[in-house]
Amino acid sequence: AEEVGGTDKEVVREYFNNTGFERWKKIYGEATEDVNRVQLDIRLGHAQTVENTLRMLRDGGPLSGMSVCDAGCGTGSLTVPLAKEGALVTASDISAAMVAEAERKAREALSGQSDVRMPNFEVKDLESLSGKFHTVVCLDVLIHYPQEKAEAMIAHLASLAESRLVLSFAPKTVYYDLLKRVGELFPGPSKATRAYLHAERDVERALEKVGWKWNHEIYSPEHLQQKIMPF
Ligand code: SAM
Numbered sequence: 001a002e003e004v005g006g007t008d009k010e011v012v013r014e015y016f017n018n019t020g021f022e023r024w025k026k027i028y029g030e031a032t033e034d035v036n037r038v039q040l041d042i043r044l045g046h047a048q049t050v051e052n053t054l055r056m057l058r059d060g061g062p063l064s065g066m067s068v069c070d071a072g073c074g075t076g077s078l079t080v081p082l083a084k085e086g087a088l089v090t091a092s093d094i095s096a097a098m099v100a101e102a103e104r105k106a107r108e109a110l111s112g113q114s115d116v117r118m119p120n121f122e123v124k125d126l127e128s129l130s131g132k133f134h135t136v137v138c139l140d141v142l143i144h145y146p147q148e149k150a151e152a153m154i155a156h157l158a159s160l161a162e163s164r165l166v167l168s169f170a171p172k173t174v175y176y177d178l179l180k181r182v183g184e185l186f187p188g189p190s191k192a193t194r195a196y197l198h199a200e201r202d203v204e205r206a207l208e209k210v211g212w213k214w215n216h217e218i219y220s221p222e223h224l225q226q227k228i229m230p231f
Contacts, residue, residue: 008194009094009125012144016095025101028075049139049168050077056166057135063087069133069160070119071126072141076102079119080109089119090133096123127156136161142169142203143195150198154206165212172197 016024026034027043035043057063064086070079073091079102083089091106093099103121110116122129126138136157145153158165204214 008144008146008149013094013125016093017097021095021097021101024098025075028077046077046140050081053078053137053139053166053168054081057082057137057164058085060135060164066135067133069129069131069136071129071136071138071157073102073121074098074140076105076119078137078139080106083110083116083119084113086116088117090122090131091119092122092124092126092129094123094125099123126153129156129160131160132162133160134162135164135166137166139166139168142167142198145198146196147198147202150196150202151206151209154203155210158207158210158212165207167203169198169203170195172199172202 023039027039028046029043032040057068062085063082065088066086067088068082068090070082070089070091073079073093075098076091079089079091083106091099091102093102099121102119106119106121110118126141138157142150142153154167157167207214
């Protein structure tokens with residue numbers, strides 16, 4: 001993968017401030033003419049992840065007044081609906097371009113609503129986040145972390161959470177590992193940054209190490225497949 005000239009994290013930051021920003025803004029957007037078939041599938045799968053997360057969070061009680069940290073917020077797909085429901089959201093991302101876009105979307109969606117608070121936006125990698133939140137959410141970020149860095153990342157997020165941590169990741173199974181390898185056979189300008197899969201057991205172990213118990217919530221196979229396909 002493209003590791004020339006920096007560490008994984010710098011590569012990820014650079015990617016999500018430039019080509020990655022443009023690509024993901026389209027994928028997470030609404031215009032159908034902007035995306036190809038595969039990207040459209042990713043958009044739908046991601047919308048499902050966001051919906052499932054919102055449902056899971058609501059199941060734990062009303063979101064109004066609840067402090068939520070959206071770590072690696074991207075363009076605000078989760079941040080905006082959470083804020084609309086009255087959650088006190090702190091949204092951060094390693095990419096300044098992503099944070100600016102999330103902020104723009106939040107202003108657009110929340111202007112004129114007096115009973116909601118604008119999220120608190122920060123350009124920060126999630127290792128630099130501090131404070132305590134009722135709930136910490138981190139969707140589709142772990143995919144940028146190799147296993148040897150994932151454990152510390154999970155431990156840090158857990159340390160910020162008072163009662164819940166919601167993580168999404170692409171599970172490493174023989175089948176998806178294979179698909180990913182097939183994906184790596186397709187180089188070229190459309191290839192995204194390197195994607196890392198994580199074994200469920202490894203994620204669970206990282207959580208157990210810091211005293212957390214994992215409540216399994218598994219993606220649908222369709223969604224997994226989309227995440228690993230090259231596009
Ligand atoms: N969570 C958002 C969502 O689900 O809509 C965005 C997901 S996007 C695939 C991954 C995001 O993670 C990008 O916006 C990227 O900039 C961010 N990211 C990657 N590594 C990060 C890090 N170390 N700290 C904070 N954000 C990071």
